[in-house]
């Protein structure tokens with residue numbers, strides 16, 4: 024059986040990780056709150072007000088633990104595993120047909136308002152489809168790109184779209200310079216590996232379907248679109264086809280974004296005009312709720328941590344790297360390592376701040392005896408292993424993430440000059456390096472004699 028959203032629902036079910044919501048839920052007023060609340064269980068809404076017959080899956084994965092389940096590994100191995108898979112490429116296969124073609128609507132029959140898109144935040148401009156993965160092409164090379172873009176529902180055949188200054192936007196700028204519409208297709212609802220692949224930042228020209236194949240452990244099977252010259256996975260739940268017209272900018276947003284704020288990115292943004300919907304007969308819609316600890320961030324945190332893990336392991340030749348964690352709000356990164364040289368942790372932290380990703384603004388290094396998934400242990404490291412005079416460095420005037428409200432915004436969203444500018448911070452909370460064993464030994468954590476062998480339960 025191919026790995027798709029159906030097989031993922033079965034896996035969640037078998038692991039006791041899925042709640043079925045059988046009471047009717049209103050996507051405009053109730054669904055967002057339920058998704059936002061459910062931080063460790065996936066939700067399958069089986070009755071959606073105003074959308075008879077539709078089901079909606081959200082918070083799947085709800086956290087890193089469920090993501091580890093999707094990769095079949097324990098949480099501590101998740102990032103090293105994804106990092107290893109990320110370096111592989113599995114080429115997609117073309118097929119003639121698939122479940123995503125069971126229903127084909129084109130022309131006037133297209134009405135995206137039939138999809139149960141939910142209102143994610145109280146101040147949002149309306150319902151957004153947040154789970155659409157955009158397939159686009161570089162018109163020069165033909166290279167395919169797959170990326171996430173929020174879609175504000177504006178009419179039966181129209182949404183807004185936000186392009187951050189990355190690959191899909193580069194493609195759009197090329198079409199726009201030619202005065203041509205950019206063909207685009209959105210995958211709505213698939214295995215989380217697709218979502219993780221789409222938010223894996225690689226070089227321009229990388230086909231994210233090849234990364235999805237590596238994450239899945241099997242090739243992505245593609246079918247041709249009906250109305251645009253693009254290919255999409257044959258076993259998606261829903262596909263939306265259309266184009267982004269050149270030179271069009273309309274009000275878009277606000278939208279509740281991943282750092283847990285509304286305003287970022289809102290402004291005059293491009294639109295998508297739709298020419299087809301293809302889907303399974305009993306298609307399940309995919310909702311994504313954003314916020315600093317919700318599914319939207321999970322899809323970012325895993326590939327970002329994994330690509331940093333991959334790159335930081337070879338800083339200066341080799342690093343005794345143990346793990347990487349992206350902090351809530353995702354502008355912070357924690358690197359777990361065994362420092363061998365004086366200043367080595369700082370060198371690694373500088374690399375953590377300068378990668379394919381724009382997000383990391385605060386980078387913290389901790390030692391191998393710290394559980395990086397424990398917030399308490401992180402804070403303990405910061406308070407007991409950091410001399411602010413020597414171990415904290417702020418770097419002024421660095422390009423940051425365009426949606427980081429704490430930085431100064433330059434240029435306008437959807438313009439070539441759009442960016443944010445501000446400081447970055449490194450914090451070395453490691454023990455002294457192994458080349459200074461005596462100083463390092465001073466930071467050995469206390470442990471009572473026979474700790475782990477003498478157990479309270481045996482004395483009660």
Ligand SMILES: Cc1cc2nc3c(=O)[nH]c(=O)nc-3n(C[C@H](O)[C@H](O)[C@H](O)COP(=O)(O)O)c2cc1C
Nearest residue numbers: 170171172173185186187189190191222319322323
């Ligand atoms: C849940 C989620 C929502 C996202 N929404 C958007 C968006 O609306 N616009 C955008 O440009 N990027 C968005 N991103 C980020 C891009 O998908 C991500 O940066 C991706 O790597 C870009 O791919 P590309 O460099 O191939 O264009 C989102 C990511 C996630 C995980």
Ligand SMILES: [Mn+2]
Nearest residue numbers: 168169190225
């Ligand atoms: Mn890309």
